[in-house]
Amino acid sequence: MKKINVWKVERGQGLVEYAILVTSIIMVTLVGLTLSGDSAKESLLKVCAALGGDQCVAAQPNVDGGGVITPTPEFTFTPTLIPSATPTLSEPDPTRQPFFTPTPTPAIAAGLTVKVVDDVTSAPVAGVWTVIYNASGGYVKESTSGASGEMNFSLDNGKYQVRVYTGQWWQAADVDLIDSQEVTVRLKTLTVNVVDDATGAAVNGVWTVINNEGGGYVKEGTTGASGQLKFSLVNGKYKIRVYTGQWWQAAEVNMTSSQSVTVRLKTLTVNILDASGAPAKGVWTVIYNESGGYVKEGTTGSSGRLDFSLVDGKYKIRVYTGQWWQAAEVNMTSSQTVTIKLKEMRVKVVLNESGKEGDKGSTAGIWVVIYTAAGGYVTEGTTNSKGEATFSVANGDYIIATYYEQEWQRDGPFKVSNSREYVIHRKNKD
Secondary structure (H helix, E strand, C coil), X not given: CCCCCHHHHHHHHHHHHHHHHHHHHHHHHHHHHHHHCHHHHHHHHHHHHHCCXXXXXXXXXXXXXXXXXXXXXXXXXXXXXXXXXXXXXXXCCCCCCCCCCCCCCCCCEXXXXXXXXXXXXXXXXXXXEEEEEECCCCEEEEEECCCCCEEEEEXXXXXXXXXXXXXXXXXXXXXXXXXXXXXXXXXXXXXXXXEECCCCCECCCCEEEEEECCCCEEEEEECCCCCEEEEEECCEEEEEEEECCCEEEEEEEEXXXXXXXXXXXXXXXXXXXXXXXXXXXXXXXXEEECCCCEEEEEECCCCCEXXXXXXXXXXXXXXXXXXXXXXXXXXXXXXXXXXXXXXXEEEEEEEECCCCCCCCCCCCCCEEEEEECCCCEEEEEECCCCCEEEEEECCEEEEEEEEECCEEEEXXXXXXXXXXXXXXXXXXXX
C-alpha cells in the first residue's frame, strides 16, 4: 500500500491558490481601467515612462473617410494562467529529515530509600524483609535490610505501599513517590525483663520466645546476667513464652507502641535436713516437670537450701542419697518453700557367740556400709563406742553391710520410710 506524500500535496495546493490570486488581481485592474477612462490612461503612461519605456505613447484614434472615429484599443492583455501543480502520490523519501520529530517523554526513574530502625534507640535493624507494592496491592520489588538498615528501590513516580515482616506483616507506610524520597520505618521495641518472684533478682539463662497472635514463631532469645531481652517488632499482637523445663505463656501484648513487660518466675525453695534436723549438705536435688522431663538441679551446701526459679506449672522434687527419692510434688502458681527431711537409719552392731544380744565383745570401730536394694553404694561409716552408726537417707529399701574380723555380712533389705534403729548381730569367734 502506497503512502501519500503530504508535503508534496501541500506544495501543489499552494501554487494553484497563487495562480488564482494573480488572475483575480489582473481582472480587477482591467475593470478599473475601463471605468476610469483617460485619467487612468495617463497614469499608466507615466508609470511606463518612469520604468524606462521608449514607446509609451497613446494611440491616436482612426478617422475614416466619413469622419467617423473608430476607437483603437490602447491596451490589450491576455491573461495566461500559470498551470497548477498536480498533486502526485509517491513513496516517502527515506533520506529526507522531517521538520520536527517528536521525542516521547520517558518515565522518570525515582529512588525510594527505606530505612528500618528501632523505635527506642533509633539503631538500624538488620534482617527485616521489606516488600514494595503498588497502589492496587500488586507486587513490585523486595529486599532485606542489612547492617545499615537501609534499602534502595529504583521506581517510577507513583503511589506505593511499604510492607515489612518480623514474623507477621505490617503495612508501615503509603508513599506518593515524586522523584526521590526516604521513608523511615520505626519498629516497636518489646523489652522483656525476667526476674525472680521472691527476690526480684534478674534470672539468667531463661529461653524466651515471641509468637504472633496465631502462635507462629517470630523471634527468640536467652536472658543474660541482666535478665533482659529486647525485640524489634512490627505493629501487632504477640505472645511471650518462657521456658524453664516446660513452657509458660507469661504475657500477651498489643504492640502499637514500644512496651516493657516483666515476667516474674516463681521461686521454689527446697530445704533439706538430715535426721537430726540439721541442714543436710551434699544432697543432689533435681526438679522434673509433671511428665518427668528434666528441669533443673542443684546440690545442697552447708545451708541445705536450694532455690529454683520456675515458670508456672506442676513439678516433682527428687533427692538422691545413693538412690532417688521423689520427696515432693508442687503446683507452682506462686512461690513456695518445701522442706525435705531425710530419714535416720541408726545401725547398732552387737556381738555374741550365739548371735544373741548381751554377750560380751567390743563393737566399736566396725565398718558399716549402706547399699540400695539393687546393690548401689549409698554411704558408709564406723560404729562408735556404743556400737552405733547413724545415717541420713532418703526413703527407700536398703541393705546394711558390716565388716568384722575380715568378714562381710549383709542384712536386709530394710524398707526405710521413717527414722528407726536397726540391730545387726555379729558372731564373736573367740
